[in-house]
Amino acid sequence: MLTKRQLLILKEIVRLYTEYGQPVGSKKLLEQLPMHVSSATVRNEMVHLEDMGLIEKTHLSSGRIPSMKGYRYYLDHLVEPSSVDANDMAVIETSFDQSYHEIDQIVAQSAKILSSLTSYTAISLGPELKEARLTGFRLVPLDNNQVMAILVTDSGAVENQIFSIPNGIDSDSLEKVIRIINDELVGLPLTKVIKKLHTSIPQLLTHYMITPSGFLDIFGGVLKKAAQERFYVGGKMNLINTSTIKDVNQLKSLYAMIDKNDDLAKLLGEPADQPIEVRLGDEMTNDLLKNFSLITATYNVSEHGRGMIALLGPTSMPYSRMIGLLDVFREELAKKITDYYAHFGDE
DSSP states (O other), X not given: OOOHHHHHHHHHHHHHHHHHOSOBOHHHHHHHOSSOOOHHHHHHXXXXXXXXXXXXXXXXXXXXXXXHHHHHHIIIIIXXXXXXXXXXXXXXXXXXXXXXXXXXXXXXXXXXXXXXXXXXXXXXXXXXXXXXXXXXXXXXXXXXXXXXXEEEETTSOEEEEEEEOOTTOOHHHHHHHHHHHHHHHTTSBHHHHHHHHTTHHHHHHTTTOSOTHHHHHHHHHHHHHHHSOOEEEEOHHHHHHTOOOOOHHHHHHHHHHTTOHHHHHHHHOSOOSSSEEEEEGGGSSOGGGTTEEEEEEEEEOGGGOEEEEEEEXXXXXXXXXXXXXXXXXXXXXXXXXXXXXHHHHHO
8 A cells, every 4th residue: 555655756757757758766756746855755765666566777777767567556546637738629629620421531530630639649440330320222233234332321431342233133123122122221220231131131032033142242241341340540650650669570560560450459449438448568468569558538429339549659658648638539529420420310
């Protein structure tokens, strides 16, 4: 159990180190602590904190820096989110103040804005697509007996795929197939659409095509593309700039990781119940991230589900500012997406 004085000293060491990037000595602490104590007392308390594994020495300085255990204690018990300054707030509001035709455009823009504000790598994920609904489906005839299947969801996502018309299907039969798809599936959540594609729809289509499986495979493929989670990354180079990794191959692996949806899905996980969570490098499964921290913020868009926005930066990032900024940012992002849905629903 830490004393009040030890808590203040640990909190100040983390704040000074994350703000200035220099090991913290007793002299600097004496200048900053909101209490009058002797330098001997401060040094003695620092020894106790070091014995508890909360701070550690560096080879280059007589000062101390937080250990991973110290960062975790600070994040669990001591961190106080900073207020967002007027300039940052103006940047957020101005950057979001434009027209969007798809949810994905808003989500992608959010990663760019957050990365620009922080100089770290930002990762964004839109509201859970399992709640998205199919709002439109049509086939556009092309040359050489080909058609383009176009599918639209209520998130504004538009997917298409070109395929050849199966043998034995005339234009009248094709129109009836489209009508069945629209009558039976449009307006349903994508999860129910996928289920019906494997149950009732094949039987309905057998009246108009001998083997509907080929057509349904095409439709299902376009549907899966629409339902796929899409992560957007802003400031990829910031990941390299803030990394302590010197090995070229490891840097390449790190850069490649943030280009892969599967890797990002593993990294971020599911939207959490808590608004903001922080994971330190040794709490992440990827060894490439052992000197990084990940701050994830969950935002809620009412009936449209939850999404995430995250910052990936060095373990020594200024947590108070970043957590405060992310907390405000997630609310602004949710507001922008909610406004989009309201406008989309009115059309």
